[in-house]
Amino acid sequence: MKITQIKTTPLLVPYKKPYHWAKGIIHGAGVVLVEVHTDDGLVGIGESIATPSASAIESYLKIAKEICIGRSPFENTRLMGECYHAMFQALGTCSAPRFSGQVLAGLEMALWDVMGKSTGRAVHELLGGAVRDKIDYFGFPQGATAEEVAAEAHEMAQAGCDVIYFKVGRGDALDLEIARQVRQAVGPDKRLRMDPNESWSPVRALRMLRKMAEFDIDMVEQPTNAESISALAQVRNRSPIAIAADQLVFTPHNAYDVCREKAADLIVLGLHETGGIARFRKVAHIAEAADIDICIHGLYETGITTVAAHQAAATLSNLDDGNQYMNHLLKWDIVKSPNLSLQNGSLPVLGGPGLGIELDPEAVARAAEAHIREAEGNA
Numbered sequence: 001m002k003i004t005q006i007k008t009t010p011l012l013v014p015y016k017k018p019y020h021w022a023k024g025i026i027h028g029a030g031v032v033l034v035e036v037h038t039d040d041g042l043v044g045i046g047e048s049i050a051t052p053s054a055s056a057i058e059s060y061l062k063i064a065k066e067i068c069i070g071r072s073p074f075e076n077t078r079l080m081g082e083c084y085h086a087m088f089q090a091l092g093t094c095s096a097p098r099f100s101g102q103v104l105a106g107l108e109m110a111l112w113d114v115m116g117k118s119t120g121r122a123v124h125e126l127l128g129g130a131v132r133d134k135i136d137y138f139g140f141p142q143g144a145t146a147e148e149v150a151a152e153a154h155e156m157a158q159a160g161c162d163v164i165y166f167k168v169g170r171g172d173a174l175d176l177e178i179a180r181q182v183r184q185a186v187g188p189d190k191r192l193r194m195d196p197n198e199s200w201s202p203v204r205a206l207r208m209l210r211k212m213a214e215f216d217i218d219m220v221e222q223p224t225n226a227e228s229i230s231a232l233a234q235v236r237n238r239s240p241i242a243i244a245a246d247q248l249v250f251t252p253h254n255a256y257d258v259c260r261e262k263a264a265d266l267i268v269l270g271l272h273e274t275g276g277i278a279r280f281r282k283v284a285h286i287a288e289a290a291d292i293d294i295c296i297h298g299l300y301e302t303g304i305t306t307v308a309a310h311q312a313a314a315t316l317s318n319l320d321d322g323n324q325y326m327n328h329l330l331k332w333d334i335v336k337s338p339n340l341s342l343q344n345g346s347l348p349v350l351g352g353p354g355l356g357i358e359l360d361p362e363a364v365a366r367a368a369e370a371h372i373r374e375a376e377g378n379a
């Protein structure tokens with residue numbers, strides 16, 4: 001089986017409501033849909049996150065396409081290595097393992113989809129099989145105000161989510177008010193997690209964590225600058241609340257260093273950071289050896305990433321139960337099946353073949369038009 005064509009399509013799926021976080025407001029999921037065609041008529045699908053722009057990501061994927069055409073999808077790991085070498089090493093101008101992960105993730109997951117379709121197996125079966133029957137996700141309430149966040153948190157708690165996660169880093173007074181109102185809205189038994197997205201210095205982080213402790217916070221994600229392992233370790237050593245590394249960990253080397261420095265209690269990890277499924281598992285295994293659990297990270301993504309991460313995470317014995325879920329934010333999803341609505345805060349392990357996704361062509365066309373409209377608006 002040979003790869004005959006790789007098609008890329010920029011998409012934009014708007015969000016139902018503005019997404020507030022420490023760095024600003026996001027209005028939709030911009031991705032590049034990747035479709036890998038083979039000489040026996042199979043099509044594997046994946047998506048890469050389209051930042052800073054879809055055309056930039058497509059340009060990089062064009063280079064990868066030249067490398068992959070004529071080769072077997074079963075050479076996935078080798079192809080990813082060759083793509084990285086050609087794009088980021090061969091000319092000696094830069095080394096960009098993090099950015100290459102973002103660019104290549106969509107292609108890597110599409111190759112897994114083809115491998116699964118070719119063998120009639122779900123991706124998790126190709127990876128050695130699921131070690132669980134379902135994966136739990138956190139409730140992720142949105143809102144411009146503490147009242148709005150708390151109201152959604154209440155709904156999500158009622159719907160069965162045991163972990164509620166919210167964004168902070170929006171100003172100390174607002175952060176504390178969000179935590180207070182969310183705790184009040186969900187009652188004493190739900191676990192609360194929060195994410196300041198690198199907004200705090202170590203001193204400020206420790207001050208905020210001491211104040212937040214009265215709301216019984218389960219975990220805080222990447223409070224300090226992601227360039228510094230020592231800043232996170234400094235906070236973790238004195239924090240009354242468990243600490244997760246998020247933007248600190250993209251690669252296996254990052255994971256090893258965070259584990260060695262004992263900088264985190266948990267590692268948050270996504271396919272768009274690691275560059276796809278194979279390296280996602282490699283990082284997870286390094287964490288496992290340090291007795292650290294992995295929590296799925298979400299980005300501005302569609303159901304394709306939800307499913308691909310779900311397939312990979314089903315095989316991890318060190319998977320946490322507060323995983324990030326982003327599907328509820330989408331005005332519409334481009335995935336027609338499987339049904340990705342959470343049931344009691346979880347999704348069952350999904351079947352195949354491959355990723356097991358059927359796209360909705362009409363929804364894809366609508367998202368392609370939305371991207372074009374936005375690109376024209378920005379021109």
Ligand SMILES: [Mg+2]
Nearest residue numbers: 195221222246
């Ligand atoms: Mg985070």
